Amino acid sequence: MEFILARKAKDIVVLDVGSQSGLCDYFVICSAESTRQVDAIHHETVKLCRKNKISVRSHQYDESSHWMLVDLFDVILHIFFEETRKFYNLEHLWKEAKKVRIPAKLKIK
Numbered sequence: 644m645e646f647i648l649a650r651k652a653k654d655i656v657v658l659d660v661g662s663q664s665g666l667c668d669y670f671v672i673c674s675a676e677s678t679r680q681v682d683a684i685h686h687e688t689v690k691l692c693r694k695n696k697i698s699v700r701s702h703q704y705d706e707s708s709h710w711m712l713v714d715l716f717d718v719i720l721h722i723f724f725e726e727t728r729k730f731y732n733l734e735h736l737w738k739e740a741k742k743v744r745i746p747a748k749l750k751i752k
Contacts, residue, residue: 647673652684652722656734657743668717669743672733674725681711681722688713688720 647655652673661668675681685702692699692715700714709724710731721733 647671647684647688647720651680653725654728655745657745658734658737658740659743660737660740663737663740667714667719670719670721670733670737670740672721672723672728674723674728676725678709681709681724684722685711685713 652675655671655673658670658672659668660666660670673684675684681704685704689699689702691697698716700716702711702713704711708731709727711720711722713720713722723731
């Protein structure tokens with residue numbers, strides 16, 4: 644989580660979707676302000692996963708919607724432009740999922 648915060652991701656939400664999805668256990672959803680920031684969050688995620696021997700199943704970027712998805716098997720990271728995040732509103736679509744509290748010590752302001 645720290646690596647996402649270090650790249651200044653905004654409005655990070657972690658949803659426990661394990662009981663509702665056969666795809667993964669958690670969604671990590673965050674916002675970015677530019678393509679450059681999306682790339683920075685993505686590259687840092689992949690770099691640290693490789694360093695820690697965590698497999699990255701796939702990563703996809705939809706330029707038209709400004710949405711990057713990084714599939715880490717048990718966790719799917721969604722990096723959105725703010726307006727795209729509002730449009731797709733995954734938090735509402737998965738409203739039955741429990742929100743996982745992010746420890747205050749991880750929050751970088």
